[in-house]
Amino acid sequence: MNSAQIIIQIIVALVAVACAIPGTFLVLRKMSLISDAISHSILLGIVIGFFIVEDTASPLLIVLAALAGIVTVILVEYIQKTGLVKEDTAIGLVFPALFSIGVILISKNANDVHLDIDSVMVGDLSLAPFDILQIGCIEGVTDSCINLGPKAIWVIGTILVITLILLFMFFKELKVSTFDAGLAAALGFSPLIMHYGLMTVSSITIVGAFDAVGPILVVALMIAPAATAYLFTKDLKKMLLLSCFFGVFAAISGYWLAHILDASISGSMTTVLAILFLLVYEPIITSILVSLTVGTSTIFYQYYELLVANETGIEHMLLGEKIQTVFAEFVFLDYVYILIIATVLTAFLIYILPKRGVIYGYYKVRQQKTEIMLLVFLLHIRNHSEESERHVKHLNEHINWQRLRSKSIVELAQKNNMITIDSSIISLTKKGEEFTEKAIDYIITNKDTEIEEMKDDFFLFRG
Amino acid sequence: MGTAILGAICGMLGSFAVLRKQSLLGDAISHAALPGIAIAFLITGVKDSNLLLLGALISGLIGTFWIRGITQKTHLKSDTALGLTLSLFFGFGMLLLTFIQKQPNASQAGLDTYLFGQAATLLEKDVWLIAIVAGIALLIVFVFWKEFKILLFDPEYTKTLGFNTRFIDILITTFIVITIVLGLQTVGVILMSAMLLAPAAAARQWTNSLGIMVLLAAIFGAFSGVVGTGISTIEGNLSTGPVIVLVAASIVLFSFIFSPNRGLLFREIRFRKNRNNIKMQKTLAFMYGIAKTHENISHPHAIKILNGFQGFSKKSLQELVDLNYVKISGQQWSMTQEGFNTAANLYDQQITNLHE
Numbered sequence: 027m028n029s030a031q032i033i034i035q036i037i038v039a040l041v042a043v044a045c046a047i048p049g050t051f052l053v054l055r056k057m058s059l060i061s062d063a064i065s066h067s068i069l070l071g072i073v074i075g076f077f078i079v080e081d082t083a084s085p086l087l088i089v090l091a092a093l094a095g096i097v098t099v100i101l102v103e104y105i106q107k108t109g110l111v112k113e114d115t116a117i118g119l120v121f122p123a124l125f126s127i128g129v130i131l132i133s134k135n136a137n138d139v140h141l142d143i144d145s146v147m148v149g150d151l152s153l154a155p156f157d158i159l160q161i162g163c164i165e166g167v168t169d170s171c172i173n174l175g176p177k178a179i180w181v182i183g184t185i186l187v188i189t190l191i192l193l194f195m196f197f198k199e200l201k202v203s204t205f206d207a208g209l210a211a212a213l214g215f216s217p218l219i220m221h222y223g224l225m226t227v228s229s230i231t232i233v234g235a236f237d238a239v240g241p242i243l244v245v246a247l248m249i250a251p252a253a254t255a256y257l258f259t260k261d262l263k264k265m266l267l268l269s270c271f272f273g274v275f276a277a278i279s280g281y282w283l284a285h286i287l288d289a290s291i292s293g294s295m296t297t298v299l300a301i302l303f304l305l306v307y308e309p310i311i312t313s314i315l316v317s318l319t320v321g322t323s324t325i326f327y328q329y330y331e332l333l334v335a336n337e338t339g340i341e342h343m344l345l346g347e348k349i350q351t352v353f354a355e356f357v358f359l360d361y362v363y364i365l366i367i368a369t370v371l372t373a374f375l376i377y378i379l380p381k382r383g384v385i386y387g388y389y390k391v392r393q394q395k396t397e398i399m400l401l402v403f404l405l406h407i408r409n410h411s412e413e414s415e416r417h418v419k420h421l422n423e424h425i426n427w428q429r430l431r432s433k434s435i436v437e438l439a440q441k442n443n444m445i446t447i448d449s450s451i452i453s454l455t456k457k458g459e460e461f462t463e464k465a466i467d468y469i470i471t472n473k474d475t476e477i478e479e480m481k482d483d484f485f486l487f488r489g
Numbered sequence: 490m491g492t493a494i495l496g497a498i499c500g501m502l503g504s505f506a507v508l509r510k511q512s513l514l515g516d517a518i519s520h521a522a523l524p525g526i527a528i529a530f531l532i533t534g535v536k537d538s539n540l541l542l543l544g545a546l547i548s549g550l551i552g553t554f555w556i557r558g559i560t561q562k563t564h565l566k567s568d569t570a571l572g573l574t575l576s577l578f579f580g581f582g583m584l585l586l587t588f589i590q591k592q593p594n595a596s597q598a599g600l601d602t603y604l605f606g607q608a609a610t611l612l613e614k615d616v617w618l619i620a621i622v623a624g625i626a627l628l629i630v631f632v633f634w635k636e637f638k639i640l641l642f643d644p645e646y647t648k649t650l651g652f653n654t655r656f657i658d659i660l661i662t663t664f665i666v667i668t669i670v671l672g673l674q675t676v677g678v679i680l681m682s683a684m685l686l687a688p689a690a691a692a693r694q695w696t697n698s699l700g701i702m703v704l705l706a707a708i709f710g711a712f713s714g715v716v717g718t719g720i721s722t723i724e725g726n727l728s729t730g731p732v733i734v735l736v737a738a739s740i741v742l743f744s745f746i747f748s749p750n751r752g753l754l755f756r757e758i759r760f761r762k763n764r765n766n767i768k769m770q771k772t773l774a775f776m777y778g779i780a781k782t783h784e785n786i787s788h789p790h791a792i793k794i795l796n797g798f799q800g801f802s803k804k805s806l807q808e809l810v811d812l813n814y815v816k817i818s819g820q821q822w823s824m825t826q827e828g829f830n831t832a833a834n835l836y837d838q839q840i841t842n843l844h845e
Contacts, residue, residue: 053565058572059513110751111690114568115512119690122683123738126731133728243583246576253569290587296580303573307563 035281037178038295041235042247042273044186047193048228049248050269053256054204060225061248063102063117064095065232067124071095072236073131088181088233095229098124099222185234189227193266200224201262243292247273250299257306272302317371321364399435404444404462407454417450492714492733494616495672498623500688500710501630502665504703507689508641513568514553514662516682517575518669521552523582526673527589538615538674545670552578553662619671626664630703637661638699676730687737688713694748713737769808776815777832780824789821 052058071094075087098120105116193200203210203220211217228248235244255268280295287294304312436452439445444458454462506514522545529544552574559570630637636657639647648654665685672681692705717733724732746754779790806822809815814828824832 053569056566056568058566058568062516062572062575105745108745108753110694110745110753111507112510112512114510115507115686115690118512118516118682118686119738119741122680122687122734126680126683126734126738129728129731130735134724240583243576243580245572246580249569249572250577253565253573256565256569257563284584287584287588288591289584293580293582293584293587296577297584300577300581303577307559 031281031285033179034291035278037182038277038281038291039274040179040182040186042251042277042295043270044182044189044231045235045244045247046251046269046273047189047266048224048231050252050255050262050266051200051204051224052228053249053252054262055224058245058249058253059114059117060099060102061228061232062245063098063121064225064229065236065244066121067098067128068092068094068229068233068236069128070124070131071233073128077131088230091233091236092226092229094124095232096222096226099225099229182234185231189231192223192227196220196223204262240292243296246296246299247276250296250303251276254299254303254306272299276302313372314368317368318364320371321367324367325360325364396435396438399431400439401462401465403432403435403439404454404458404465407445407452408459408462417452492718492729493711494619494623494714495668496684496688496710496712496714496733496737497707498619498626498668498710499672499684500692500706500708501703502626502661502668503685503687503689503710504692504699504706505637505641505661506665506685507693508699512686512690513571513682514556514665515669515685517556517571518549518552518666519673519681520575520582521555521578522546522549522670522673523579524548524585525582527582527585530589531585539618542670542674545673546667548578549666549670550663553666615674622667622671626668629660629664633657633660641699676733677728680730680734683734683737684710687734687741691737691741691744694744694751697750709737709740713740765808772806773809773814773828773832776809776822776824777829780829780832789818789823791820791822 049058049061052061068091071091072087074094075090078090079086101120102113102116105111105120106113111119199210199215199220202213203215203217207217210220232244232248235247251269251272252265254272255265258268259265276295276298280298281291283289283294283298284291301312301316305316436445436447439458440447442457443455444461445452446455503515506512525544525546525548526541527544528548529541533540556567556570556574559565559573560567565573636647636652639650640652640654640657640661644654647657669681669685672684676684688706688709689702691709692702695705696702713733713736717736718729720736721729721732744752746752749755780788806815806817809828810817812828814825814831816823816825
């Protein structure tokens, strides 16, 4: 790993974090697609800025681009407010129009300069480390500059710091206005300021990340980590942290994937993000697929290296031929290896994926079963005042449980202070009675949210 | 010619997308089609447009079902699902495209026309393909018109009537995907959504009837296709996609402003008219209040006393005179019998309105 590689990785990681934070709020506020719109229409701002200053490096470009993003948001809001079309249609109308103007402006006027659409669309990171910010330069004197490192780090770093400061300052406000706009307004936070503040931050972030990863992949970096995190948790803080983590993970591993495949960094970052999302969304199938791919490509790569080293001319073949040649080298044992690698990896992936994985699911079902049994048991005790019905031994025959199971249930209830056992006669404690009352209430009214809270209130130990 | 048919079919099917609040589906699918194109090229190694379109179609469909699955199975909202599909598929497509570019294969150049579209690359057989698909789509829309319509406005009712809503849903979505994929070549990935949306959004402003809306949208789409291609050919050096989109966008803008029922201009005019009307009625009511206290209703009063009253203006007084409710002689005004009756009824009307 040389220093350029490290710098690129730092940049992508910073971009990922800077995108993930506003992205989380956008996802929660159901405005994900605004980021798509902004990222397209800032092209117009960049193009206009370019015509004014004729310099791709000018900070004016960034300012104008961010402005274009905000103009998009305002336009969308305005169109929506007229009530002529729905919000999504408004978004879908505004950004292609602005984007078209940008593209036309480029192709009409900028043919002779190096501002071509492809580079704007895809973004290029590999040159970022060599674009160095220098200050204190004295005209004509070499080596008089103070080298501050790559410019991209400074740009995205500043944005990230500002975002973080704003996040910490206004965390409470953001939280309230995201989840309950009405309450926020009643408490005196202007929802409008919150909205436009968030939009401004998003635009600036998108503009900052634009250079590095291109418009559409900015959208991926904003939405995908947040969406993946949202599947994991419903706690805002955890969600923010997780989405930052996913972003950074995807950024770094995406970089290495790009390195191996010799393809665009941004493209492979998104691919990693896609795999991450799929792992959470459809854990079993994806785990198997990913593991198989990893297994196959490991073996594949070994043979490929071998063939290249033997100078069979494989480098100049078409991709299809390459694949055929390499697969022809496979022997039976290789497939066994692939299967073994895949199985181990699958098992590992399924195991570490919480909440959705099979193992977790089995655990959850067992836990719920125990809780229901406990409830039945408590109800039974409550309904019977006569001692014969409340005898420990009697339970086995009456509720028809096996001995082991009834013993564990009784123990659980005892641990949670719901019953007391006095010479093999079970009686409910006050807490147990309260719990049973509430449980009956729940069964009658059947409101789903209540029982979870109730369980949290009463259980110290779970089944 | 190709763009005209394309515009028409886009407008037609776009109307359904807009009314189903799936406007951005087009955006998502057109992006999702990119990896399909890339994979088709990777596998076959030739740039046969039909094969590439097939790849695009398959990955577009996968994208659609992905969106559906995410919204149904998880608590993620549809906007997130759309954004996810769009960006993740496109990113993967980009990865593949850059990967292809590094391959030692000369025929890869030109794959990126799919990003922005170039109508000039349309061959005669492509136009035929578009025409055939458009014909089938038209036929399907005619045959299933009733089902589409009812599904659009009341899906639950449709279900209770025993229609297979899933089937109709998939049918319509599939056709939208096919159209998008066909359009990729002409207007490109990024602008395809506008192609689908803009004519429909414009048509929506002019009518409340689905049939007329679909027809209008088709006309608008065809129009922007023809004009856009025309401009881009004359000017040369312009991608077709952006020009078409801009033409369509101007149609939308025009419709927003000038449509007779919903347009902003006429709404403003109506607003002003109503306000003036209310001003006039207020003046009349005030006069009525004064005239009531006199035995002779046409007893003249000085115009000056009206000045203290808010909402009075020379214009509204003049209007009252024109309506023959009030007579003016010099600096004095007096109420006519007709004006008095109207004002009395006006009062009643307001009270009954209040009570309702």
